[in-house]
Each structure stands twice: as structure tokens, then as C-alpha cells.
Amino acid sequence: MADYSREEYLICVLARMLTGLNAVAVGTASPIPGCAALLVQAESEGRTRAMILGSAVHNAFNDGGAELHDRAAQGRIDAFFLGGGQIDGEANINLVGIGDYPQSKVRFPGSFGSAFLYFMIPRVILFREEHSRRVFVPKVDFISAPGWSPDGVYRRGGPYALVTSLCVFLFDRTRHRFRLDSLHPGHSLEEVRDNTGFDFDCPESVGNAPPPEPARIALIRTRVAREIAEVYPQFAKTRLKRAATPS
Amino acid sequence: MATPENYISVDALAARVPDGALLALPKEEGGGAMAATRALIRRGVRNLHLVCVPVGGMQADLLIGAGAVAIIECSGVSLGEFGPAPRFSHAVRAGTVAIRDATCQAIYSAVQAAEKGAPFIPIRGLIGSDVLKHRTDWKVIENPFGGGDPIVVLPAIKPDFALAHARLGDRYGNVWVGERREITILAHASNQTLITVEEIYDGNLMENEQLIGNTISSLYVTALAHAPRGAWPLDLTGRYVRDDAHIAAYAAAAKTEDGFRAYLAEHVFGTRAAA
Numbered sequence: 001m002a003d004y005s006r007e008e009y010l011i012c013v014l015a016r017m018l019t020g021l022n023a024v025a026v027g028t029a030s031p032i033p034g035c036a037a038l039l040v041q042a043e044s045e046g047r048t049r050a051m052i053l054g055s056a057v058h059n060a061f062n063d064g065g066a067e068l069h070d071r072a073a074q075g076r077i078d079a080f081f082l083g084g085g086q087i088d089g090e091a092n093i094n095l096v097g098i099g100d101y102p103q104s105k106v107r108f109p110g111s112f113g114s115a116f117l118y119f120m121i122p123r124v125i126l127f128r129e130e131h132s133r134r135v136f137v138p139k140v141d142f143i144s145a146p147g148w149s150p151d152g153v154y155r156r157g158g159p160y161a162l163v164t165s166l167c168v169f170l171f172d173r174t175r176h177r178f179r180l181d182s183l184h185p186g187h188s189l190e191e192v193r194d195n196t197g198f199d200f201d202c203p204e205s206v207g208n209a210p211p212p213e214p215a216r217i218a219l220i221r222t223r224v225a226r227e228i229a230e231v232y233p234q235f236a237k238t239r240l241k242r243a244a245t246p247s
Numbered sequence: 248m249a250t251p252e253n254y255i256s257v258d259a260l261a262a263r264v265p266d267g268a269l270l271a272l273p274k275e276e277g278g279g280a281m282a283a284t285r286a287l288i289r290r291g292v293r294n295l296h297l298v299c300v301p302v303g304g305m306q307a308d309l310l311i312g313a314g315a316v317a318i319i320e321c322s323g324v325s326l327g328e329f330g331p332a333p334r335f336s337h338a339v340r341a342g343t344v345a346i347r348d349a350t351c352q353a354i355y356s357a358v359q360a361a362e363k364g365a366p367f368i369p370i371r372g373l374i375g376s377d378v379l380k381h382r383t384d385w386k387v388i389e390n391p392f393g394g395g396d397p398i399v400v401l402p403a404i405k406p407d408f409a410l411a412h413a414r415l416g417d418r419y420g421n422v423w424v425g426e427r428r429e430i431t432i433l434a435h436a437s438n439q440t441l442i443t444v445e446e447i448y449d450g451n452l453m454e455n456e457q458l459i460g461n462t463i464s465s466l467y468v469t470a471l472a473h474a475p476r477g478a479w480p481l482d483l484t485g486r487y488v489r490d491d492a493h494i495a496a497y498a499a500a501a502k503t504e505d506g507f508r509a510y511l512a513e514h515v516f517g518t519r520a521a522a
Contacts, residue, residue, distance in 0.1 A: 029327065066355035107331075109332065112350070117372075153374050
């Protein structure tokens with residue numbers, strides 16, 4: 001096994017999608033995206049600003065809860081992360097429930113910012129670690145936010161990629177389909193197919209993303225681990241625990 | 248400093264909210280009016296139209312579980328890292344509460360429309376979502392200033408009452424909210440604003456140039472109660488941390504109706520109930 005953890009691999013995969021951007025916002029309950037944003041901020045020498053909701057230090061917002069949404073509405077947030085209880089092959093996401101609405105069989109918390117932010121933020125990365133047919137379905141039961149919009153509907157943003165515990169898909173905005181981009185080490189195309197309920201495009205050969213760069217690992221284990229612990233102490237302790245071990 | 252004479256008790260504050268009121272609660276991140284929520288449940292309030300601005304948490308779950316809510320409008324209700332809000336999820340599945348699903352910016356915008364006295368407000372996004380499909384009170388119009396592209400318009404949300412917990416209140420009825428500006432917007436928009444405060448500020452907040460900017464003027468504050476640890480078991484920014492063990496125990500207990508009833512008996516109605 002290589003000298004890095006699964007979390008470090010995922011953080012680096014996400015960080016490569018954020019490099020060079022000016023403003024990266026991360027919502028609640030998102031420690032791995034938060035680490036990726038903090039990593040890119042640390043590398044960028046001031047260019048990239050990470051806005052981690054729930055952080056007192058890495059969150060430039062001070063005008064109340066609407067400010068993130070207003071800034072996104074102006075086109076001044078470049079990247080954001082969303083998840084979904086269900087996600088389908090057209091990148092529609094469901095944060096509301098399974099079964100008939102409103103008396104869903106399973107009720108999720110709700111759509112939160114998605115029905116607005118998915119339209120407004122140019123690079124939305126879908127991050128959902130559980131890679132299963134339960135999550136990745138042929139068609140979502142409820143569209144909290146659609147993956148694409150017909151011509152004539154104002155839309156500057158949308159899905160860029162879907163990152164799971166098995167692989168990375170990129171979203172093709174003209175064909176409205178995901179294309180498998182890389183497999184995480186130790187996982188196969190068959191495993192992805194077996195656990196994905198929607199159809200996706202696949203190149204003839206798919207490899208792994210590059211392993212985490214040593215400089216990035218060093219930053220994750222020091223500065224990023226320190227910074228993320230402010231918001232996610234439990235995550236920092238249990239899932240970045242190697243960071244605490246002096247090497 | 249002693250509690251000023253113009254302050255009322257938390258229970259008297261809760262008694263101001265009549266059955267059937269449109270009650271707005273700001274999001275709980277950084278503090279929520281938990282003591283007042285318990286008082287609302289003790290008073291047996293019913294048929295509330297609850298608007299969570301823009302998301303709800305333990306307050307919404309308690310009120311729904313206690314049978315106080317007929318309609319909930321929100322962009323989400325959860326206990327955050329403690330998982331789903333069990334009474335909310337149960338009530339929506341059972342159909343005992345009517346849900347009006349929204350998205351954060353829609354709720355903020357509709358409340359800001361009321362703040363400006365505007366009847367409605369346009370909002371981008373939403374088109375093609377099932378959120379919009381199920382909101383028969385929202386409309387899609389042609390953008391009258393652009394190329395006629397479709398855009399959603401929302402009616403203003405003008406709450407009968409806003410209820411919040413803040414860190415400081417003074418004897419003149421002014422309240423300091425710090426960075427919690429969504430409380431200010433709500434106070435401006437609502438017909439009546441009820442606030443519990445953690446501490447009494449010895450002086451006039453409107454005369455303190457460092458605090459006036461993030462102060463809600465008494466002009467907007469209908470009634471005030473002094474509620475030390477009034478956000479417990481939530482955290483209050485800069486004052487105390489969240490009681491994680493308590494919230495985890497609530498999340499587990501509230502999974503069943505019996506567990507929830509036992510929680511209410513002990514922590515809302517019982518001798519161990521905080522004010």
C-alpha cells in the first residue's frame with residue numbers, strides 16, 4: 001500500500017479541480033471538500049480564498065446567512081460542493097426523499113441551497129462517498145436541482161465532476177452524461193459498473209488519478225490538518241490521524 | 248447588572264405567540280432560542296406556520312414533535328452531524344405536517360422582500376426542479392427587462408413573529424446580534440420580534456459606535472426576556488459550546504414517539520427543564 005491514506009487521495013483529487021480558482025465555498029458537513037479547499041488556499045499564496053461554512057477563521061462572510069447565496073448570485077463564487085441522497089446519470093440531485101412526494105418513504109433533510117446554487121456556481125463538484133445503486137440511480141425520485149437546463153433558461157453554473165469512494169466521473173454538459181475519468185487505486189471498472197445504477201460513458205482504458213504529490217501530503221498533515229480541526233475536530237482526530245503522528 | 252424592568256419572563260414572551268401564527272426562526276448555527284422554544288411547547292401552542300430561515304434544526308424538530316406545527320416552510324431540517332431531525336422526518340412521512348420545500352436563497356429573498364415592503368421578488372435558478380413544481384404559490388414570469396427568459400417570482404414572507412436568541416440586550420430594548428445578520432433582516436421584516444438575550448449590556452447599544460452597526464434597534468423589538476444559557480443545548484458563538492452529549496441523546500430518543508415524549512417530560516415539562 002502506498003504511503004498515503006484514502007482521505008489524502010480524495011483531498012488531492014478534489015484539490016486538482018480547484019487549483020487556480022479565486023473563491024471556493026464549502027457547505028456544512030463536508031470535511032474532505034473543506035480540506036481540499038484549505039489545501040489549495042495554502043498553495044495559492046493568496047489567490048484562492050476558501051470559505052468554509054462554520055469556520056470563524058476561514059470564512060470571509062460576516063453579513064449573515066444570505067451572503068454566500070448573494071455572492072454566488074453575482075457570479076463571484078467559482079466552486080462549491082453538493083451531495084445527494086440520490087444522484088442520477090443526468091446529474092440531477094435529490095436531497096428531499098425517496099418515494100412519492102411529499103409523504104416520502106424516506107425523508108431527507110431538504111434541498112438546502114442546491115436549487116439555486118447549482119445554477120449559479122460555475123464549477124459544482126458532486127461529492128458522495130457512498131458508491132452504491134441506492135445512491136446512483138437511473139432517475140432521482142425528486143429533483144432538488146436539475147443537472148442541466150434547456151436553452152433559454154438562465155444558467156451559468158452546474159455539475160463539473162462526481163467524486164465517489166470508487167472513482168471520478170466528469171460531467172459532459174453538452175451530452176448531459178457522466179464520463180468515467182479515473183478509478184481510485186484498488187478499484188475496477190467492473191466494481192464501478194456493478195454499483196452504479198445509471199449509464200455512463202467510458203473511454204477504452206481508464207487509469208488511476210496521479211498519487212498525492214509529496215508536497216501536498218506534507219501540507220495536508222500539517223497546516224490543513226490544523227486548520228480543518230477548527231471546524232471538524234472529530235474528523236481531524238479520527239480520519240486525518242496520521243497527521244498528528246510526527247514522521 | 249440586574250435584569251431591566253422592561254424585560255419579561257421567557258414564558259410571558261412565549262405567551263405572546265398565538266395559535267396559528269406565522270412564526271419565523273433564524274438558523275441555529277451560532278445560537279437558537281431554545282429556552283423560548285421550550286416555553287412555547289409548555290404553553291401548548293398549536294397550528295403554527297413555521298418558517299425556518301432558511302434551515303431548521305432542533306427547535307423545529309421539538310415544535311413538530313410536540314404537535315405545535317401545521318405547516319413548515321424551509322430549505323431543510325436536520326440535526327447536522329447528529330443526523331436527520333427524527334420528528335420532522337416522521338411527521339412529513341406521516342403527513343401530519345404540511346411541508347413547503349424551498350431553497351435557502353428563496354427564503355432569504357422572500358423575507359428581504361417583506362423587509363423592503365415589496366409584494367414579490369424574482370430569483371434565478373429553481374426552473375426544472377421539483378421544488379418549484381410543488382410550490383403552487385410561486386410563479387414563473389418572463390424577465391420583463393431581458394430577453395424574455397423565464398424567471399421565478401416569489402411572494403414576500405412577512406412573518407407575524409420572529410423569535411431569536413441574541414448575546415446582548417440593553418435596558419432600552421436594543422439587541423446586539425453580531426454577525427448574525429439574518430436575525431436583523433427577520434426583525435425588520437416581521438410584524439413582531441421576540442428576543443431572548445444571554446446577557447444584559449450595561450449601557451445603550453445605540454451609543455456604542457463599535458456595536459451599533461450590528462444592533463437591532465428597539466424600534467423593531469416587541470418584547471425581550473433575559474435567558475442565560477438560553478441557547479442550550481446549542482452553542483452560542485463566543486459564549487459557550489454545544490452540549491454534544493445532550494443532542495446525541497435527543498437524536499436517539501426522538502427516533503420513537505415514546506422516546507420523544509420522555510424527553511419532553513424530562514427536559515421541557517419536568518423539574519430538570521432549563522427555563
